[in-house]
Structures are given as C-alpha cells and as structure tokens.
Amino acid sequence: MTSAAPRALHPGAGQDALAPAIVVERLTAWYGAHSAVRDVSIAFADRTVTAIIGPSGCGKSTLLRCLNRMHEVVKGARVDGRVLLGGEDVYGGAVDAAVIRTRVGMVFQRPNPFPTMSIWDNVGVGPRLLGHGGHELSDMIESALKRANLWEEVSDKLHTPAISLSGGQQQRLCIARCIAVQPEVILMDEPCSALDPASTIRIEDLMRELARDHAVIIVTHNMHQAARVSDFTAFMLADDGGGGVIEYEDTDTLFTGPKDRRTEEYVTGRFG
Amino acid sequence: MIAISAADRRRRSIIDTIATGLIVAAGIGVIVPLFAILIFIFFKGLPALSLDLFTQNPGPTGVPGGGVKNAIVGSLVLLLLAMAMGLPLAIAAGIYLAEYGRSRLGFAIRFVVDVLAGIPSITIGIFVYTVIVLPMGRFSAFAGGVALALIMLPIVARVTEEMLLLVPQITREAAYALGVPKWRTIITVVVPGAASGIITGIVLAAARVAGEAAPLLFTALGNNFYSRDVLRPIDALPLRIFTYATGPFDYQHEQAWASAFVLVMLVLALSVLARAAIQRRAR
Numbered sequence: 189m190t191s192a193a194p195r196a197l198h199p200g201a202g203q204d205a206l207a208p209a210i211v212v213e214r215l216t217a218w219y220g221a222h223s224a225v226r227d228v229s230i231a232f233a234d235r236t237v238t239a240i241i242g243p244s245g246c247g248k249s250t251l252l253r254c255l256n257r258m259h260e261v262v263k264g265a266r267v268d269g270r271v272l273l274g275g276e277d278v279y280g281g282a283v284d285a286a287v288i289r290t291r292v293g294m295v296f297q298r299p300n301p302f303p304t305m306s307i308w309d310n311v312g313v314g315p316r317l318l319g320h321g322g323h324e325l326s327d328m329i330e331s332a333l334k335r336a337n338l339w340e341e342v343s344d345k346l347h348t349p350a351i352s353l354s355g356g357q358q359q360r361l362c363i364a365r366c367i368a369v370q371p372e373v374i375l376m377d378e379p380c381s382a383l384d385p386a387s388t389i390r391i392e393d394l395m396r397e398l399a400r401d402h403a404v405i406i407v408t409h410n411m412h413q414a415a416r417v418s419d420f421t422a423f424m425l426a427d428d429g430g431g432g433v434i435e436y437e438d439t440d441t442l443f444t445g446p447k448d449r450r451t452e453e454y455v456t457g458r459f460g
Numbered sequence: 461m462i463a464i465s466a467a468d469r470r471r472r473s474i475i476d477t478i479a480t481g482l483i484v485a486a487g488i489g490v491i492v493p494l495f496a497i498l499i500f501i502f503f504k505g506l507p508a509l510s511l512d513l514f515t516q517n518p519g520p521t522g523v524p525g526g527g528v529k530n531a532i533v534g535s536l537v538l539l540l541l542a543m544a545m546g547l548p549l550a551i552a553a554g555i556y557l558a559e560y561g562r563s564r565l566g567f568a569i570r571f572v573v574d575v576l577a578g579i580p581s582i583t584i585g586i587f588v589y590t591v592i593v594l595p596m597g598r599f600s601a602f603a604g605g606v607a608l609a610l611i612m613l614p615i616v617a618r619v620t621e622e623m624l625l626l627v628p629q630i631t632r633e634a635a636y637a638l639g640v641p642k643w644r645t646i647i648t649v650v651v652p653g654a655a656s657g658i659i660t661g662i663v664l665a666a667a668r669v670a671g672e673a674a675p676l677l678f679t680a681l682g683n684n685f686y687s688r689d690v691l692r693p694i695d696a697l698p699l700r701i702f703t704y705a706t707g708p709f710d711y712q713h714e715q716a717w718a719s720a721f722v723l724v725m726l727v728l729a730l731s732v733l734a735r736a737a738i739q740r741r742a743r
Binding site: 256258261263286287288289290293294296298300301302303304313314317362365366369 | 562628630631633634635636637638639640641644648649652653655
C-alpha cells in the first residue's frame with residue numbers, strides 16, 4: 189500500500205477534470221472499541237464513479253458512512269482523522285452534520301422511501317428543509333424525478349404513496365430524493381443488492397448519468413458491477429486492526445493488472 | 461429418504477390430531493367468556509333500552525322511569541378531560557423513551573411508568589382525592605379526569621414507545637441522510653409512521669378507562685343530576701351501573717343492565733371509529 193500511496197491518494201493526478209471532490213486523510217472509525225476502518229487516506233474524484241469493493245466486513249460501508257457523517261448515527265461510533273469536502277473538514281468543530289448531509293447525499297442498500305409520504309412529498313423533503321416552496325419546489329421535484337429517470341413512470345400518480353411503487357422504482361425514487369437538493373457527492377451503499385437484474389441495469393445507467401454532474405461513490409459486493417460502472421476502484425481488506433485500502437487504481441488496471449497479490453486473488457474470485 | 465413405519469406414521473397422525481384439537485379448544489376457550497358477556501348484556505340490557513334512557517336524567521329514587529343521560533354525558537366529559545390532560549404527556553413520554561430512552565434517565569422513567577401501570581386504579585383514586593379533591597374542597601369532574609388520565613398515561617406512553625421503535629432504522633437514516641435534524645425526523649417521519657399503532661393504543665386506553673368505576677368513586681363522585689361543569693361532581697356510566705346494580709328497586713336493576721349495554725356499545729364504537737380512521741389513513 190505504501191508504494192502505491194501517492195497514486196492511491198489522488199487517482200488520475202494531473203488531469204484537471206479529475207479534481208478531488210472529497211479527500212479522506214488518515215481516517216479511523218470505531219464502533220465502540222472495535223475499529224472498522226484503520227488509518228485510511230483516499231481521494232475521490234469529482235464527476236466520476238468510484239467503486240469501493242472488498243469482502244464482507246472490510247469496512248467499505250463504514251468508510252462510506254464516514255463521508256457524510258452517517259457513521260456517528262450509530263451509538264458508540266467514533267471517528268478520528270479528516271474528511272475534506274471542498275477543502276473544509278466535515279469533522280471540524282463548528283460544522284453541522286446536517287449541513288454536510290445536504291452536500292453529500294446517500295442512497296441505501298434497501299429502498300427506504302418515507303412510507304407515510306407520497307412520491308411527491310418524498311422528493312420534496314430535502315428542498316423543503318432548505319426553505320424552497322411554491323413553483324421553485326415543484327420545479328426541483330420534477331427535475332429530480334426526471335434526472336432519476338422516474339418521471340415518465342410516475343408523473344400521473346405523484347400523490348400516491350411512495351410504497352406503492354416497485355422495488356426498483358422505489359430505489360430510483362430514493363435517488364431522486366437524494367439529488368433533489370443538488371449534493372456535490374452521492375454515496376451509494378450497495379444500491380442494487382435488493383433489486384432484480386433489470387432494475388439493476390437501470391440504476392447502473394443512472395449512475396453514469398449522475399457522474400456528469402456529481403462525484404458518485406458506490407460500495408458494492410458485485411465486482412462485475414464495479415467493472416461495469418466505475419472509473420476508479422478501491423479494493424479494501426480488513427485485518428485485526430480494521431479495514432484499509434489495499435489498492436486504488438483506475439478500474440481497468442485494478443481488474444486486469446492488479447499490483448497486489450491480495451487484490452488479484454479477490455478480483456479473480458479466489459476469496460471473498 | 462428416511463423410512464417411517466406405518467405404525468410410526470399412525471402414531472404421529474394421532475398426536476397431530478390431539479394437539480390440533482387442544483389448540484382449537486384453547487382458541488374457543490378464549491372467545492367463550494367474551495361472547496358470554498356480550499350475549500348476557502345484550503339479552504339483559506336490550507329489553508330495558510328505551511329512548512328515555514338517553515334523553516332523561518334519573519328521577520327521584522324509588523320512582524320508576526327516568527334515564528341515564530347525565531351518566532352518558534358525564535362519561536364523555538370525563539373521557540375528554542382525561543385525554544386532554546393525559547395524552548400530550550403520555551405521547552411526549554413515549555417519544556422520549558423511544559428516541560432518547562437509552563440513557564439512565566430513560567431506564568428510570570420506563571421503570572416508573574411500568575410501576576404506574578401496575579398501581580390498582582382505586583389507589584390512584586385515593587391519591588387524586590388527597591392531592592386534588594381535599595385541597596379544592598370538593599369532588600369534581602376535573603379530579604375524575606385527572607384520575608383517569610393517570611391510568612391512561614402509562615398505557616399510552618408504552619404503546620407510543622413500542623410503536624415508534626417499530627419504525628425501521630433505515631427510515632430514520634433516510635431522513636438523517638437528507639440533513640433532516642433528529643427532532644424534525646421524529647415529527648415528520650417517525651411519528652406519522654407509527655400513528656396508526658399509537659391511535660389504536662389510545663383507543664384501547666380510552667376504552668379501558670371508560671369502564672373504570674373505582675378511581676371515580678371519590679373523585680368525580682357521581683351525580684343524580686345533569687352536569688357538565690368540570691368543577692362539580694359528575695356522573696359516569698360505571699358509577700351509575702354500580703349505584704343501580706346495588707340498589708333495591710327492579711327498575712334500577714333494569715337500567716343498570718341497559719347502562720352496561722350502552723357502555724359496551726360506547727367502547728365498541730370507539731374501536732370501530734379508530735379502525736376506520738386508521739384504514740382511511742392507510743389508503
């Protein structure tokens with residue numbers, strides 16, 4: 189890992205288009221006394237899809253949840269290190285976690301629309317929170333649903349309960365809800381693992397589209413998915429001290445010519 | 461395949477039949493007392509039911525006729541008072557226990573609430589008599605409402621807590637991840653998600669206190685006359701049933717049965733209303 193460090197910190201360094209959207213410096217994350225992520229430094233480029241892969245328990249979801257301060261929602265969870273969003277440490281003393289979460293959106297493993305709200309209200313939660321109303325609110329909701337490729341399917345039933353949608357539609361609704369407030373970074377924690385193959389393809393296409401305007405970071409169990417959608421891939425593995433980034437390359441290189449033996453064993457399916 | 465002999469198969473089938481029979485019997489055993497009570501009240505209460513029962517107040521003792529309008533209205537007043545005083549506190553306590561109750565204070569409150577739920581209702585009546593009736597110098601609907609509120613409090617608080625805890629963590633996290641603060645998440649996402657369960661709990665608690673006589677004996681006291689004044693003694697159906705059932709006259713016994721019938725119907729109407737409200741919400 190040390191030999192790959194400069195590159196690991198800034199993949200695609202030298203290309204102006206790939207300015208980092210979010211930079212992690214020496215991050216360690218605990219659940220009580222157990223550290224799930226140990227001393228990780230990594231930068232995620234803007235306007236790209238970055239995949240984090242690795243076996244169960246390698247700390248990839250924890251790392252993702254540290255980026256929008258969702259890690260601390262769990263009781264006993266703790267973080268050390270820095271996460272720089274636009275140069276500002278999200279763990280800085282005066283920083284409000286709620287503000288960070290409007291700038292770094294998140295899509296979860298299972299679709300989790302608000303069950304008591306309509307499709308319209310689900311997408312409207314974020315904009316309303318930021319004080320938008322009236323026509324502006326309507327425009328933001330419509331635009332978000334269109335960008336999430338859901339508008340055509342729901343435009344005639346916007347005020348029906350969100351839970352009446354299919355699983356794949358619910359997940360796209362959750363993406364629409366997330367992008368309605370125009371976050372700089374979109375985190376996706378295994379967003380397709382509860383979906384059928386057809387819905388998975390639609391979401392993967394959507395990730396590519398979202399990467400035109402956002403930094404998209406996905407955690408996935410599915411190596412094929414990482415290979416299909418991501419520009420860069422980080423491989424994580426945990427030892428007794430917690431999870432760390434073993435190798436971080438552009439996706440083609442990581443899958444076709446990994447430098448680390450453990451990466452090679454994982455991507456060729458010998459473990460994990 | 462594991463071979464099962466014919467004898468073994470027969471033995472299993474017999475055990476299965478016996479077990480099924482026992483379970484069905486137990487199920488029926490649970491229903492029998494309920495239906496027995498309902499049928500009994502129905503046959504005893506229905507013949508005594510008349511329009512006068514709802515429109516007339518009790519006449520002079522010993523003179524047949526009259527009704528229990530004052531008790532019906534009194535029960536509704538007491539119920540409204542109890543809900544107005546008890547529900548805000550109970551729901552707030554339930555929210556605290558569910559959302560912030562993993563602390564030492566939370567465990568202490570939960571314990572106290574459970575103890576309160578176990579206190580006999582007559583004890584609550586004595587308590588309210590001491591702290592409200594004596595200082596005020598009079599029995600009152602207000603004191604009765606406080607007593608009923610104290611009985612509703614632990615029931616509604618614990619139901620609220622349990623219903624809120626049923627709202628999945630991923631639903632809360634969805635709100636947090638949008639930058640919604642915790643208090644706003646609770647109000648806009650968690651409580652609405654648990655509303656139907658909480659309403660059911662409220663109705664059950666209301667139904668429970670609607671039938672209470674003991675805590676009203678020395679708080680609301682009962683009243684032979686019509687009153688809606690919260691600062692004066694007020695009648696209630698359970699008190700009226702108690703008075704008439706133990707009275708010497710046949711017309712009193714008949715009206716006690718009819719009042720019991722009205723009380724059961726009131727409780728039943730409450731649950732049906734709540735269910736209808738829940739189903740309309742769900743759609």
